[in-house]
Amino acid sequence: MNSLRILIVDDSPAMRAYVRRTVQLASLPVKNVFEAGNGVEALEIVRKENRDPNKLDLIFADLNMPVMNGEEFVQKLREDERDANVPVLIISTDATQKRVTRLRELGAQGYISKPCQPEMIRLKVQQLLGEEPVAV
Amino acid sequence: MTHELQERNEVMAAELVGAARDVLNVMFFTDIMEEGDDCACEKPFPLQVRVRFSGDQVGEFRMEVDDVAAGSMAGSFLGTDQVNSPSGEEVDQVMGELGNMICGAFLSRFEKEGLFALSAPEVVRPADGAIPGVHRGLELMEGYMDLRVLWGSVSG
Numbered sequence: 001m002n003s004l005r006i007l008i009v010d011d012s013p014a015m016r017a018y019v020r021r022t023v024q025l026a027s028l029p030v031k032n033v034f035e036a037g038n039g040v041e042a043l044e045i046v047r048k049e050n051r052d053p054n055k056l057d058l059i060f061a062d063l064n065m066p067v068m069n070g071e072e073f074v075q076k077l078r079e080d081e082r083d084a085n086v087p088v089l090i091i092s093t094d095a096t097q098k099r100v101t102r103l104r105e106l107g108a109q110g111y112i113s114k115p116c117q118p119e120m121i122r123l124k125v126q127q128l129l130g131e132e133p134v135a136v
Numbered sequence: 137m138t139h140e141l142q143e144r145n146e147v148m149a150a151e152l153v154g155a156a157r158d159v160l161n162v163m164f165f166t167d168i169m170e171e172g173d174d175c176a177c178e179k180p181f182p183l184q185v186r187v188r189f190s191g192d193q194v195g196e197f198r199m200e201v202d203d204v205a206a207g208s209m210a211g212s213f214l215g216t217d218q219v220n221s222p223s224g225e226e227v228d229q230v231m232g233e234l235g236n237m238i239c240g241a242f243l244s245r246f247e248k249e250g251l252f253a254l255s256a257p258e259v260v261r262p263a264d265g266a267i268p269g270v271h272r273g274l275e276l277m278e279g280y281m282d283l284r285v286l287w288g289s290v291s292g
Contacts, residue, residue: 011256012229012232012233012236013229014210014213014214014226014229014230014232014233015233017214018163018213018214018233021214021215064236064253064254064256066256092240093236093237093239093240093241093244093254094240094243094244094252094254095240095241095244096243096244096247096248096249096250096251096252097248097249098249098250098251099251102251113241113244114159114163114237114240114241115158115159115161115162115163115237115241116162116163117162
């Protein structure tokens, strides 16, 4: 696996720190970590950091955020062809079947329900980046 | 209280404790040692987290913790040690996230087919005002926690 450029989108600084640390604990090779507190900030980072020759490899996103939530973010992200293929992995406490189905329809490729262990994050990342079959 | 309502409340209390146990075990490296209608702890608690939910059902979740539990869990979550213990602001942020996670996990267990929106967690110091509804007092490996869910309405 090449060194990754990842974006973590969560309104909770504590949760962003947790995901960052969990990615390290999962021994995933990371080159750059960008952080955003909501969907609007995340789109700004995507427009700046997901352009040739440097593309983002993966986005971790929360659902419940102020200004622009995770669903709206995924929807907006998919409107621009240049960003349509960046894998989005949703990490949220809301694990109801309706929500997971809705996220899949919007274009999120992966879903992890909190609480989550580092091993689960590592497995999902490997799946999304092509090392294993993808399953939301 | 009708028999049906009593049964529903018992299931709700069990799912509330189950949700808390899952979150605490997996992300905070702690566990529930005792549970009951109340805990042998000093009140009022110094910290309270409030999360409201809406969607297929409205309601409110409240979590109260003592300083021992809050400091210990925040340290575990952030991976800090005793020398670099988390700041007060970090403790509040982590407790807000913990409340959000337990509330979300509870809703996913209790209403598997439901669709909910959760408010941003509100951290209140010290704990202020009790709400009616289902309630469990928990003794953790370090410190105490109190959980409440008001189902079908929100506090004024």
